[in-house]
Amino acid sequence: MMRLAFSLAGLALMISLTTGCASSTTTQQALQDAKSRYASIKTDSEVLRSAPKDVRRAEETLDKAEQLASYWGSSKDARHFAYLSQRYSDIAQEHANLRSSQDKATQLQLQIERLQLKLREKELRSARERNVWLTDQLFNLGTSQTERGLVMTLGDVLFAPGRSQLNPTANETVLKLAQFLQINPKREVRIEGYTDDSGDGDRNLSLSRQRAQAVAKALSTLGIEEGRLQVLGYGEDYPVTSNETAEGRAKNRRVEVVFSDENGDFVPAR
Amino acid sequence: MKSSYRRVVPVFALLLAGCANDPAPSEQMKLTTQAFSQAHDVGVDSSVPEYSLAKDKLERAQKAMLTEEYKKARVLAEQAELDVRLAEARVLNNKSQTHVDELNKQIARLQKRLESTP
Structure with missing residues (x-):
């Protein structure tokens, strides 16, 4: 009878450990993802320049997630903060992309203005030549x-x-x-x-x-x-x-x- | 023995109360709703996957608010806010990229015209 009670208790302990492990694995995975995502943006000077606030929040929430992961029973909260950290990193990345495409658009706009000017000059010259030619034709x-x-x-x-x-x-x-x-x-x-x-x-x-x-x-x-x-x-x-x-x-x-x-x-x- | 029992009860009650009475995340709900209306202003809609995700979470947060599950409401609302902000950033990016493409096309047209002008 005692033996059965022991083995039941052992089984229960094992089950609880296994589920604990499973949940801590997903938490570790989430943390790892958030960490590597953050690592990829924090070294990107373009991102730091265009979204400093979001980068800072990505770091703060990542720290919080790591802290919570070390507490017993807080893995759900840890995953939540890891999620937030990932999102802040993503948002920061998008803002950097947006900024670089806006810079690109400004450059292209300048190029367009230069080309338009060049074209107008060329057309004017060509119109002047054409005018001379047409006037000749009219005389003819x-x-x-x-x-x-x-x-x-x-x-x-x-x-x-x-x-x-x-x-x-x-x-x-x-x-x-x-x-x-x-x-x-x-x-x-x-x-x-x-x-x-x-x-x-x-x-x-x-x-x-x-x-x-x-x-x-x-x-x-x-x-x-x-x-x-x-x-x-x-x-x-x-x-x-x-x-x-x-x-x-x-x-x-x-x-x-x-x-x-x-x-x-x-x-x-x- | 009696006195120690008396001391334990209030602490235990406090712990329980702490769990049940997570404060209502009204400020977060407001922030999240604002993030949504900002996203709507730039034309974000359900075609952006992160937006659908955010919308689902917001609805669940609102339900949780009604049933006074405040912890759940806060978690969902916080995630919804960032989801919808990401959706907005993606849409702005797409628009900007489309604009860049159009400018490139315009440049190609201008160059062609320059070549064909004698």
Whole structure:
């Protein structure tokens, strides 16, 4: 009977020791994890710099966990503090990562500003070159410097005979004109329509205006603001040559595009 | 014999009272709730694993408060606070990383444009 009692007591003791061991193993493991996590951040100068408070708390809670682990019956509390310590270490690490990616973002932002500046300079230079080229092209397409400023003449062949529609052959001219206006945003144009003297004067006046209007419309379709486009019709007035011959009449049927200077100022209209 | 018995009882009672009457962790509950609202402000949600963990712990802490299991409530609330702070830090990090990625893309675009500008 005594023996049985002893062996029962022994068994009970063994069980309690084993469970004690198991729980102390998990506690030791938790402590070990917290310790090595803390060791990995405390030597990282980036972490120390960006999250000193969390590093300190990771240390304090780790100390507390170790202290509690040495007390009998406090292993649960020890694990709790080991958990807190791990979390403080993790948070400190995240803050360091955040800071380094924010620093990186600041650097990249500076790089972007430098690149944008470089690009603007390059584009400006290229626009200037393009402007020179386009101006040349406009001169080739019948633009000349006159006492009324820069004037571009769109010949009769660019229109359907007797009508105001622009022919497809006018596309290149109108496109160049639009490009020129796009890179010279302060320049405006006065679009003036003219006819020969054959036929009814009123009809000629209205046709000249409609042809000028057709050019303005084509330009505004290409994105030029209407405020930069004035439209006038002069009908039979101001012929460039005699209306006696067919050739002369064809020359008189025209649209003239008068450019303002670079500040938007015109020589007054006729 | 009688006098020593009298001395033991109050000490024993004090020990018991100490266990049962862990003070209510109201301050910690407040801190934890604040950490949650700060995390919500930066857009932390259940897609972050640590947040779900924190939320579960907070709910259990609140229940423990109602049943006056204050020790349990404090432990859970303390852990929830750090869990949710970690979740917040992770979200901020992700956002910052996304921002860095976008800036890198912008740089690549600018360089390409620089190359193609005559």
